[in-house]
Amino acid sequence: MKQDLLEATRTLVAEATRRNASTLAPDDDLVLELGLDSLEGLRVLALAEKRFGVRFDDAELHDMRTLRRIADAVARRRET
């Protein structure tokens, strides 16, 4: 299940940032390693909320800088 979510997150980020999904590693830092601007990072998180039907805690947004962390946050939100 977690793996499915990670793959779905990878697909979403690839679409949102027009990158090849195969180049996105789960622990790549979206800002430091993929060079995403902070605005683009927020946009990715907004699209993740919409696609996965969750709402992240605003205070944890700044920590959600890798695919894995986004997927984990989605999983946590779905559990609550």
Place this chain on the structure above:
Amino acid sequence: VSGLRIGLVAMSGVRVRTPQLAALGVSLPQFVNRGKVIASLPSLGLLTVAGLTPDDVEVVYREVDELPPEDAELERFDLVGISSYAAQIRDAYLLADRYRALGVPVVLGGLHVSMLPDEAQQHADAVVRYGAEGAWPRLVADFRAGRMKPRYEGLRSGVFDEANYARPRFDLLRGRAYNRVTVQSSRGCPLDCEFCAASLRITSGFQQKPVERVIDEVRRAVAAVERPFLEFADDNTFVNKRWGKELLRALTPLGVRWFTETDVSIADDLELLDLLAESGCRQVLIGFENPWEDGLAGLDAADFKRKRCGRYLESIERIQSRGVSVNGCFIVGLDTHTPDVFPNLKDFIDRSGLLEVQITVLTPFPGTPLYDRLRREDRLLADGDWDRCTLFDVNFVPKRMSVADLEQGLMWLFREVYSEPQYLARQRRYMEIVKTREN
């Protein structure tokens, strides 16, 4: 290659000087964000200088955040060109002095140097005023012939004409990490605000690059740095709405994401706003300066901002509803401002729904009408102390409050506007707009 090796050194780090403000920068998200972004941008001016350099010359582009330690060995060049902002010009002069002590001839250029060539001349073998176009090719030829002159004046008009235009060497950025890369589509701004120290001070009038050239540069910038967020290094991109729409239509198929600076009149053109959103524009920076008529009277040549300030809130909403965030810029310390400006501005910002806010203190940069006026009125605190030109440090006597009122009010406003809850609320607003507009 001729064997000639020229170093182009950008010094563009900007730090606030007042210790309390520096401390705030660490603790408050969004505070000095824009300054950090600017400091991390490549120097488009020097990339343009590289583009103007003959092909048989080796050009080395370097960015220097801090003055290297005294005992550090400097990279050797046959000639070195240094460019910097007012706030770091002292470091640039020190670096220039060190190169000259090693026997390396130094050329200084850029906005500050263009305004104060005599000051710069004390630290340089040659000073280039205004645009590098029209000056740099002559300088290099003279240097090779052993007759470099102390002063060169570049073009103030026609810089984008075929005969003068040089494409910036974006290829020099390959292999480096940049979140943002700059492309310029215009130089100057017809608003001519009294305080403005941007490119209008080195141009004789507003100049616009042909759309096909802008697109060519965008393609090259994107090719050099993988999927960069583009920043148009313009003072006011959408002065000409027809040209602007042409640019936006040409940008759309490129799939880039970008930022620019413009004025609030874009909100009056719904077609332009739609094109803006479609083209990948993520943020526009707009200088509102002050949301009240009395503070804006006489600030720009045609009272443009005063006439529009009554519609600021509606304009912000109209732009942001299309998914383009507005970075609203405000200045405190204008002559009409009393200590009431701080709570009043906070109230306006709260009501505005702005997704990003930049508050700066009125800053008398050399070469501006503001500097000349404050100097005439004997209101400069430390004339010539350019380290204070950070946009956050106070270097003049306000008209209707004390210096201490201004400094303390500024700190209060920063704490209020850039607090964690406010920052998170702005992020959330942006995300909700994105969710409404995109799938």
